[in-house]
Amino acid sequence: MPIDFxxxxxxxxxxxxxxxxxxxxxxxxxxxTEAYDETDPASHSYAGHTARNAAMFGPPxxxxxxxxxxxxxxxxxxxMPAGHGAGVLIRAxxxxxxxxRMRERRGLADERLLCSGPGRLCQALGVTRALDGMRLDRPxxxxxxxxxxxxVVHAGLRIGITKSRELPWRFVLAGSxxxxxxxxxxxxxxxxSPARVSEPRAATxxxxxxxxx
Numbered sequence: 001m002p003i004d005f006x007x008x009x010x011x012x013x014x015x016x017x018x019x020x021x022x023x024x025x026x027x028x029x030x031x032x033t034e035a036y037d038e039t040d041p042a043s044h045s046y047a048g049h050t051a052r053n054a055a056m057f058g059p060p061x062x063x064x065x066x067x068x069x070x071x072x073x074x075x076x077x078x079x080m081p082a083g084h085g086a087g088v089l090i091r092a093x094x095x096x097x098x099x100x101r102m103r104e105r106r107g108l109a110d111e112r113l114l115c116s117g118p119g120r121l122c123q124a125l126g127v128t129r130a131l132d133g134m135r136l137d138r139p140x141x142x143x144x145x146x147x148x149x150x151x152v153v154h155a156g157l158r159i160g161i162t163k164s165r166e167l168p169w170r171f172v173l174a175g176s177x178x179x180x181x182x183x184x185x186x187x188x189x190x191x192x193s194p195a196r197v198s199e200p201r202a203a204t205x206x207x208x209x210x211x212x213x
Contacts, residue, residue: 005060009035009079009086017153018146023125026098031173038085041163045085055133058082065132072119094178117180156183
């Protein structure tokens with residue numbers, strides 16, 4: 001079943017674990033994601049629509065690419081209907097295709113370090129701002145759903161943010177050696193289903209439908 005990018009980012013972030021993404025044939029299996037939404041103070045869309053974050057407001061199924069700390073690019077998949085600012089940050093991949101090209105771009109050989117972090121991932125796949133707003137279902141992108149494959153997904157705290165740090169909106173493939181960092185879990189009082197934690201009211205119905213699938 002294709003990934004429904006019109007669903008809430010919390011749903012999409014989970015469903016992307018075990019899926020694959022390729023840029024001009026270079027890519028791999030997604031093992032780490034983070035969800036962001038316009039109701040979340042840590043999200044770029046929280047303050048509203050700007051020229052910089054325009055792609056994040058849709059339509060869904062597009063790339064949102066931004067530069068972090070003025071140093072490296074970060075790749076996000078846009079979620080929710082147009083006008084609602086939401087997305088999923090792709091934090092880490094397990095390389096499966098174009099590994100020689102990744103090594104050339106990254107200047108190292110260890111597969112575990114090629115795509116273990118959003119900046120490393122974008123460098124390995126050749127992602128730049130030029131891909132911002134481009135459709136994920138057309139070249140140079142190719143996104144392949146995980147299908148019927150069974151995966152164990154763990155949720156924990158996001159990385160490198162100063163707001164909403166308590167939300168368990170980071171998702172990882174259990175046991176993967178390709179993660180950017182070990183998973184930090186939320187305090188017990190916040191350890192509810194990630195698809196229910198501070199979910200935007202406008203997304204409730206879509207989220208419920210997605211969970212029933």
